[in-house]
Amino acid sequence: MELDSRRTHNVKRRREASYSPPPPPPPSSATTDDSNYNHYHGNGKDAHVDLSLLEALEKSQRESGGGGGELLDLRTLKKLVLSFERRYKENIEARLKYPDQPERFADSEVELHQELEKLKILAGGPELYPDLVNLNAIPSIIGLLSHENTDIAVDVVQLLQDLTDEDVLDENDEPARVLVDALVDNNVLELLIQNIQRLSDTDPDEMAAIYSTLATVENLIEVKPAVADLVCERTKLLRWLVGKIKIRDFDSNKQYASEILAILLQNSTANQKRFGQMNGVDVLLQAVAMYKSKDPKTSDEEEMLENLFDSLCCLLMPLENKERFVKAEGVELMIIIMKQKKSAYASAIRVLDFAMTNYPPVCERFVDVLGLKTAFAAFMGKIPMSKNKKERYQEELEERLVSMIASLFGGILRGSRRERLLSKFVENECEKIDRLMELYVRYSDRVKAETERLEQLELDDLEMDEEEKYNRRLESGLYTLQVRFFSC
Known part of the structure; x- marks a missing residue:
């Protein structure tokens, strides 16, 4: 992912x-x-x-009349x-x-x-x-x-x-x-x-x-x-960043430190592993835990919090860090953040999505600590929304939640946990199946409309290679359809 x-x-x-x-x-x-x-x-x-x-240069400069603004x-x-x-x-x-x-x-x-x-x-x-x-x-x-x-x-x-x-x-x-x-x-x-x-x-x-x-x-x-x-x-930059992020008080350098950390972890498996070995998972969990029941006070502090969650998502790429995430009770913390419905709500869902992908132990822990109730409430549309949140915000959450559910089905194949997961879809006259079909139809229609639009562009002699067309369809919802809906 x-x-x-x-x-x-x-x-x-x-x-x-x-x-x-x-x-x-x-x-x-x-x-x-x-x-x-x-x-x-x-x-x-x-x-x-x-x-x-x-001296020779200075003499030459004087002789040439230089003395004002230099070229x-x-x-x-x-x-x-x-x-x-x-x-x-x-x-x-x-x-x-x-x-x-x-x-x-x-x-x-x-x-x-x-x-x-x-x-x-x-x-x-x-x-x-x-x-x-x-x-x-x-x-x-x-x-x-x-x-x-x-x-x-x-x-x-x-x-x-x-x-x-x-x-x-x-x-x-x-x-x-x-x-x-x-x-x-x-x-x-x-x-x-x-x-x-x-x-x-x-x-x-x-x-x-x-x-x-x-x-x-x-x-x-x-x-x-x-x-x-x-x-x-x-x-020792990573070690210095750890010390800066551990400081409870917010300032511009802590904000920038969080951004630099996200940059360092974004595309480097080696850095993700290094930071994980430095107890980085626990450091980031403690940093975001400060906002489990409160919102950032300023836009800069909000950006810092997003950087910390971005870093946590990057850190959860290697499997060994997902194991550390489970041991540090990261699953429980993300569920608490979701229940509090503060500004970190969407970020907690994103972290869980990363953690569950291709790692059954996170899925099992999620079921064991009663995360299904919280996740399916969000899946049914009970998402906290503020006035400044756009429609795309809700769509992104829906995609993450569908991805989480697909990971749960892929990671829990048998036993009582599987039965508890399946039972969610027969509650309240199978309303969650109806919801799943509603989302499926919406994404199918969106992909169909994008396909027709691309075909029209070809008729208008606008060149576009197959890879670009495929990427456009993925962006319109094909990825969610192919990888997530068909996994459920």
Whole structure:
């Protein structure tokens, strides 16, 4: 079973307002050992670029009359990179020379911050990204994620978010791939997650940096889907997300953490298994249990709850996680949520549908804990509806409920449970059979109408291959007819 294509996490979120860097930070008293400098600059003997070129470029710029707004081209890029590398080197040298005198390297830190701010202009010219990579500036930029001064690391996070933003990379596929490959090859994933672990939600600037880090990870996945597996394989991001989701209080970063988790689990069996082994099923059940008898207070909190349920559905793909779901009393929790008839009602039905598919133990537990009464009440149309719920909402629930019933018949083949299931269809003068036929006729008519419409399109000389026509019929209700009704 696949996640409903109508809700996908590959669509970008509306971003919060851009983070504005704080005033120049107070000097950090942290020290830097020689290994950091050696790692990036080879003991200071070989900088990434020839800094003597900077003066030549600046002289040429003055002679050509430049001085106002600069054209963003390769010439400007080289100047920016050279200036950044010089400030980077000066800062490292100052920290190495005066490790116990922060006032002696504070100025170089401010200048480094200013150079990072200047680099943000590169987001206006993504076609220059391959040149940025060729200039070998990526290792230096990424290396600053582990800078002792977290304000510098925050600057880098903001820069990376800007450079990888969807609006920037749109229609620049090849430059985007070049940049993302270079970032990943230079361990940006490891350094981003190491940095996020030292950031605090109590500091507004660091809280904004947490959000920007998650945005950057999402941007990287958008360009290179394999990053979803890599970031979980190489880093402790999943563990960090668990900690964030466990927090009871709601904030924008918890919301975004829930979305990133759904993205990571959506198309990766490996991540689904990893998260299951980290007690992920129980973590998500506890998170959604907070809303079993109450509704989210805001639309953002409602979105977070949907993300958590999406993650739970993804997590229930591997059979071993379905077993964990049963042991964690997930079936009972979903039934309670249905009985409470709050906003999570439909999501609970969706989770049960995923859990029951091809896994009889869930079906058996569902019958044992008296879930049939609740499910068939919904099947008969007793669905809580609010004014803002559209007709399609009810149709989706009907499809899920039919799917659940089909799974029950497929998973319970004999014994008293089977008899209890069958007895539901003879109650009240077989009203549930009438309901089943009503839905069957409706979906049959819908598929017939779609088939006739497609035939008319062919008569009008509108080309459509057989696969596309079949998909159109599936969307109109053929899937429910073929897979679900004929299973009952």
